[in-house]
Amino acid sequence: MMKDKKMQFIRSTRITLMSIREEYYYEILKGEKHFEYRKKYCKEESLAYIYISKTKKAIVGKIWFGKPIIDVAEKIAQIAEKDQPGRYNSIKEYIGGNVGYAIPINKVELLNKISLKEIKDKYADFCPPQSYYYLDNKKHLLDFFVERELSSERESAN
Secondary structure, three states: OHHHHHHHHHHOOEEEEEEOOHHHHHHHHOOOOOEEEEOOOOOOOEEEEEEEOOOOOEEEEEEEEOOOEEEEHHHHHHHHHHHOOOOHHHHHHHHOOOEEEEEEEEEEEEEEEEEHHHHHHHOOOOOOOOOEEEHHHOHHHHHHHHHHHHHHHHHHHO
C-alpha cells in the first residue's frame, strides 16, 4: 500500500537527482539556507534526491523545492543576500549575465545513505550529475532509489 502511494506521488511530481556541495547541504539541514541557486532548473515545484560528490560520494537525502523564482542575476543575488548576508557577490558572479533560479527549500528529509558503489554495482553506467538531471528520464534509477528507501523504512519499523 505504501509503495503504491509513493509511486503515485512520484508519477505526478518532477523529480531530479541533484548534486550539492556538502557545506551547502549542511547549511540547509541547519536551517541557515532557504534557497538553492542554479543557472538552470525546472520551472515547477520538484523533489530532488541529493547527491554529495567529493566527500560522501552518496545520495544522502531528499529536498522538496517550491516553484523557483526566475530572474536576472542581480535580483537572484538580492534574494541570496537577504537569505544569507554576504552571498550577493558570489551568487551574482555564479549566475553571470544570465537568468538565474532561486529555488525555495520547503522540506528536507535525510535518507539512509546510498553509496556510489552500491549504485554502480547495480547500474555500472551510472554517472552522478554535474548539476542535476531529471529522473523521469531514468526510471530504473528512480525505481531503485524508491525501493531502497522503502526497504530502509521497513527495516526501521521492525
